[in-house]
Amino acid sequence: MKIPYKIYLAENEVPTQWYNVRADMKTKPAPLLNPGTGKPLTLEEMQPIFCTELIKQELDNDTKWIDIPEEVLNFYRMFRPSPLVHAEFLEKALDTPAKIFYKFEGNNTSGSHKLNSAIAQAYYAKAQGLKGVTTETGAGQWGTALSMACQYFGIDCKVFMVKVSYEQKPFRREVINTYGASIIPSPSDTTNVGRKILAEHPGTTGSLGCAISEAVEVATSTEGYRYVLGSVLNQVLLHQTVIGLETQTALKKFGIKPDILIGCTGGGSNLGGFVSPFMGEMLRGEADYKIIGVEPASCPSFTRGKYAYDFCDTGMICPLAKMYTLGSQFIPSANHAGGLRFHGMSPILSELYDEGLMEARAYEQTSVFSAAVQFARAEGILPAPESSHAIRCAIDEALKCKETGEEKTIVFNLSGTGYFDLYAYKNFNEGTMNDYIPTDEEIAAALAKLPQVKA
Numbered sequence: 460m461k462i463p464y465k466i467y468l469a470e471n472e473v474p475t476q477w478y479n480v481r482a483d484m485k486t487k488p489a490p491l492l493n494p495g496t497g498k499p500l501t502l503e504e505m506q507p508i509f510c511t512e513l514i515k516q517e518l519d520n521d522t523k524w525i526d527i528p529e530e531v532l533n534f535y536r537m538f539r540p541s542p543l544v545h546a547e548f549l550e551k552a553l554d555t556p557a558k559i560f561y562k563f564e565g566n567n568t569s570g571s572h573k574l575n576s577a578i579a580q581a582y583y584a585k586a587q588g589l590k591g592v593t594t595e596t597g598a599g600q601w602g603t604a605l606s607m608a609c610q611y612f613g614i615d616c617k618v619f620m621v622k623v624s625y626e627q628k629p630f631r632r633e634v635i636n637t638y639g640a641s642i643i644p645s646p647s648d649t650t651n652v653g654r655k656i657l658a659e660h661p662g663t664t665g666s667l668g669c670a671i672s673e674a675v676e677v678a679t680s681t682e683g684y685r686y687v688l689g690s691v692l693n694q695v696l697l698h699q700t701v702i703g704l705e706t707q708t709a710l711k712k713f714g715i716k717p718d719i720l721i722g723c724t725g726g727g728s729n730l731g732g733f734v735s736p737f738m739g740e741m742l743r744g745e746a747d748y749k750i751i752g753v754e755p756a757s758c759p760s761f762t763r764g765k766y767a768y769d770f771c772d773t774g775m776i777c778p779l780a781k782m783y784t785l786g787s788q789f790i791p792s793a794n795h796a797g798g799l800r801f802h803g804m805s806p807i808l809s810e811l812y813d814e815g816l817m818e819a820r821a822y823e824q825t826s827v828f829s830a831a832v833q834f835a836r837a838e839g840i841l842p843a844p845e846s847s848h849a850i851r852c853a854i855d856e857a858l859k860c861k862e863t864g865e866e867k868t869i870v871f872n873l874s875g876t877g878y879f880d881l882y883a884y885k886n887f888n889e890g891t892m893n894d895y896i897p898t899d900e901e902i903a904a905a906l907a908k909l910p911q912v913k914a
């Protein structure tokens with residue numbers, strides 16, 4: 460059977476259940492801890508912050524398949540199934556015997572996979588009878604996805620956007636406005652924590668950690684509101700498994716067996732969702748794949764971090780997660796344009812990596828952007844800088860095949876498009892982009908501030 464350039468599934472082949480990889484893991488990811496008591500967080504303790512059904516998903520290590528609510532499936536129809544593309548043009552440009560495929564998650568207005576989880580989280584908030592949700596956004600993809608999802612279910616959405624992005628990305632802000640969310644540059648004078656930070660650091664341009672602190676404060680102090688997060692958590696990886704399940708179905712249709720699966724890693728949600736079903740086959744002893752997570756050399760959580768309990772936010776108010784981390788006080792260099800700036804990593808992927816079930820690689824941003832440009836010129840799509848980390852790795856693996864003559868099948872997740880990252884492209888195209896790799900001393904200094912937890 461000739462493989463088409465784009466493999467589209469039929470609408471009724473979109474998965475109706477999410478796959479919970481934790482059910483197949485022998486060692487479960489470590490639980491979130493209450494930083495006050497050092498004990499695992501209970502449903503009751505999390506209820507003031509998170510939606511109840513989402514907490515249940517967070518804590519559920521055993522249910523292998525979880526039904527996708529019909530209302531969510533209905534929304535998925537607007538942008539799913541997403542195509543699996545046979546990158547024939549890239550193969551030709553590289554002159555490689557390898558077969559390259561990519562799953563394209565950028566074909567919705569948020570420009571990334573984040574809508575897969577945003578719509579699920581907005582649904583559970585609505586079903587619980589809440590008035591609205593709060594969140595933070597850095598680059599803006601998550602804020603956009605959540606504003607679209609909340610608008611669809613008719614609930615309010617308050618987005619705290621890191622001030623520097625708010626000022627540098629006015630168009631991203633306008634997309635969020637279009638979907639009716641309120642968007643507040645962080646730090647702001649609308650919260651106690653924001654006013655405190657502004658008094659201590661006048662003129663600060665903000666950070667993700669600060670925006671999280673403000674969003675959590677508003678959620679916990681406003682009746683009918685909860686806080687939602689777009690990555691890292693188990694529930695988010697669960698929702699993102701629609702990516703991997705569709706990929707698996709599409710590959711099976713044409714009898715394609717992947718050798719290498721690749722995705723970029725910020726907090727781990729797109730890679731986790733993409734590889735979970737394949738990881739499940741490995742955990743059950745049915746198949747073997749080489750799975751690679753790709754991160755920026757300027758924020759190398761997997762490759763240079765430590766597997767330890769740490770705060771998920773710079774403000775040190777969120778629960779403790781056991782994960783590969785550079786320390787919650789680690790701040791990537793200001794010249795870093797390529798996204799994926801989170802200091803930690805999904806606890807699920809951290810456990811799988813620790814067990815040697817997946818690998819990780821770190822690339823410098825100029826080499827990532829050169830892969831982005833090569834990909835854009837060959838395949839037409841302008842990739843997100845984040846996704847371009849996966850492209851860099853896929854190209855390198857394909858070039859290795861060219862040397863050895865092996866016809867490996869490489870499948871990577873193209874998590875999104877880069878239309879709001881044109882300043883970064885401009886810097887790269889004009890030759891003014893440079894690389895920064897943190898020194899061992901910098902990383903050691905941030906790791907020295909890890910919380911003391913017996914784990």
Ligand SMILES: *Cc1c(COP(=O)(O)O)cnc(C)c1O
Nearest residue numbers: 571690725726727728729845875
């Ligand atoms: C947010 C984002 C990422 C990184 O987040 P993960 O949770 O690691 O997937 C990657 N690619 C795109 C396009 C994003 O918007």
